Amino acid sequence: MRRLHESAAGLPAGLLCLLLVSPFTAQAALEATAFQAREGEIKRLYEDLDYEEALARIRRLRGEPLSSRQQVVLQLYEGILLCEMSGMQQGGAVFDSALRVWPTALLPVKVPPKVQALFESTRQKVTQERADSAPLDQPTRPELTPRLDPVKPAALTPTVEQKAGPALTRRWYFWAGVGVVAAAVTVGALVLASPKAPPLDVVCDGPCDGVLVLGRTGTPAPGAVYRW
Incomplete structure (x- = not known):
């Protein structure tokens, strides 16, 4: 040691x-x-x-x-x-x-x-x-994470194409109604324009022996029928 x-x-x-x-x-x-x-x-x-x-x-x-x-x-x-x-x-x-x-x-x-x-x-x-000779930088990888707020597609409103029908004046029931209305107006105008005649019993003071149809001027109408 x-x-x-x-x-x-x-x-x-x-x-x-x-x-x-x-x-x-x-x-x-x-x-x-x-x-x-x-x-x-x-x-x-x-x-x-x-x-x-x-x-x-x-x-x-x-x-x-x-x-x-x-x-x-x-x-x-x-x-x-x-x-x-x-x-x-x-x-x-x-x-x-x-x-x-x-x-x-x-x-x-x-x-x-x-x-x-x-x-x-x-x-x-x-x-x-x-x-x-050094390696180039690697390209950035794209992000593949899905979006949390997906875009909602716009609502599609269906469009109903309305086809134009024939004109109202070309339908038969239109002119039928016009004729009925015109006839009613004419009858009403005649009724309103004509004087109201007294009852035959009052004129004849009882049952009449005949009926004389006169025109508006008080003269016998052509083709009048006389009854008595």
């Missing part, structure tokens, strides 16, 4: 905490530290203008298990080296591949302005292509 305590006391405080928390977390931390050390060597070789050796280190390191971000960092170094060694076109192709995985990545080292401009233009192209 004493020896374990003495060995642990010689480790860095941060690494000791990682080892105590989880062995998996400690392993990941060790791998990240190892990658940072190798990345430092690549950076030193680039600054010393030893481009070929730096490119060889990158290709060897790619064969080891790395995270996607670590792979992108190596691609960025490779793109920088290719711009210096082979040309801007090859370096731009490597930048394009790296930015499609990590669109917000930055160059890990300071580079000449022409390389920086190539890197930024490649980022803009990749960003625009990603925006163009």
